[in-house]
Amino acid sequence: MFRNQYDTDVTTWSPAGRLFQVEYAMEAVKQGSAAIGLRSKTHIVLGCVNKANSELSSHQKKIFKVDDHIGVAIAGLTADGRVLSRYMRNECINYSFTYESPLPVGRLVVQLADKAQVCTQRSWKRPYGVGLLVAGLDESGAHLYYNCPSGNYFEYQAFAIGSRSQAAKTYLERRFENFADSSWDDLVKDALMAIRETLQGETLKSSICTVAVVGVGEPFHILDQETVQQMIDAFEVVGEQEGSAAEPDAAAGQEAAAEQGAAAADQGGSTDECVAPMDI
Amino acid sequence: MTKQQANWSPYDNNGGSCVAIAGADYCVIAADTRMSTGYNILTREYSKICKLADKCVMASSGFQADVKALQKQLAARHLIYQHQHNKQMSCPAMAQLLSNTLYYKRFFPYYSFNVLGGLDNEGKGCVFTYDAVGSYEKVGYSSQGYGSTLIMPFLDNQLKSPSPLLLPVQDAVTPLVEAEAVDLVKTVFASASERDIYTGDKLEIVVVNAAGIRREYMELRKD
Secondary structure (H helix, E strand, O other), X not given: OOOOOOOOOOOOOOOOOOOHHHHHHHHHHHHOOOEEEEEOOOEEEEEEEOOOOOOOXXXXXXXXXXXXXXXXXXXXXXXXXXXXXXXHHHHXXXXXXXXXXXOOHHHHHHHHHHHHHHOOOOOOOOOOOEEEEEEEEEOOEEEEEEEOOOOOEEEOOEEEEOOOHHHHHHHHHHXXXXXXXOOHHHHHHHHHHHHHHHHOOOOOOHHHEEEEEEEOOEEEEEOOHHHHHHHHHHHHHHHHHHHHHHHHXXXXXXXXXXXXXXXXXXXXXXXXXXXXXXXX | OOOOOOOOOOOOOOOOEEEEEEEXXXXXXXXXXXXXXXXXXXXXXXXXXXXXXXXXXEEEEEOHHHHHHXXXXXXXXXXXXXXXXXXXXXXXXXXXXXXXXXXXXXXXXXXXXXXXXXXXXXXXXXXXXXXXXXXXXXXXXXXXXXXXXXXXXXXXXXXXXXXXXXXXXXXXXXXOOHHHHHHHHHHHHHHHXXXXXXXXXXXXXXXXXXXXXXXXXXXXOOO
8 A cells, every 4th residue: 555654553543534554454354365255045155265375385274163153264364363263262152151052143243343443442452454254144044244354344145355356256246146045056156156256267176265154954164175176076067158158247237137137047047957966 | 156057058969870881892871860859859851961072971960050060161161172173072081171170169069970981082982980079080880979879889790890000901991792781781770779769760871882872761760
């Protein structure tokens, strides 16, 4: 960004009413590798790109199980993300212990947001440099939230954060209206395709991405590599057909959302017929 | 001037008996399902057995409110362990955790008399027996609760565990087959129910082996 005299402390306002340190923290999120989340009425899928620093090292863990009904994907300073995950796990355990029931997701994200806000108003602290996609299931249904370093949080049907996330967001914007009634398979497929968008040409392999699911009757778990690779292989075949058909849609159908939705649904239907049955 | 005694106790004893027997590749944990207070029965269908981890089961007699609190504590600590180590706690690890948890309240103890049973890391059966403040020992079999005075001598007679002080160190696990051990447990509880007023109603038997955890029930005397 641009250096100026108001960006040294998080406790210093700029004349335009901005806190630059907080905005710089949000930059850190944009620099991290991509993470995406999308939800249907009954399931939420989280996905992320795992980029190892070198061939010799392992990749960083970006998706964490918080409880049986909540998981989180992070982008940005993974160390901050790890610490916040530990906090979230603790909160879930303590709530379960006291109330013998799972912590509602909405409560957890508010607590997270308040925790982030504290760091924007103390001169001896710095904001957390990590964006969190919190996926959770509670009595009120399936939820996907985005918590940012500023202390704000938003609920989404689908979202992407991190580097090259705009490509994934564009893809999700085209398809999101169908997600509510998507099947498990379609939702995971859409997640993988959104991840593929962020790779911009690089081949999508199960070794460079991680996918996790939580849903009704399905505790949060990370899908194993074989399952992910099978799903990639299954749609790679039809990927080209769908990709070329989707382009004219995106260009032409900016007007009626219903039109787009119908077109995407048609493609979704035809894709289903072509795709081989998969074991989950 | 005589010392003033408390007119209220924070503790109560809800009765019952628990037993655990370790085998070469299995572990049997059993407890009756009667919950009483004084000379009254509170319920005939209360489980004293709790699964703490994949291969680790605990049975506790004593004050069931304390037992419940203890079970919740251990469950929460196990969840933390799983988050940190990405695996389930082994039975010996849980045994140490239980001991530490009990001693933590050395000066206001959990009124809970526990037997912990399960499989160790090699798949062999193991049983740990405790007192209320966490003193524990790995044994081949054990019983706790009101009926233990009747049960333990019988198990000593049948299972004849070698002394842990002998050299060379001898295996404490029983050479009995799983079916024989379950049968023994049923016999032992049937006998205990005859004379112990706090033991009876129904027997809950949990068997831990390589295939997983299995549960079965047997009716006992209702009087």
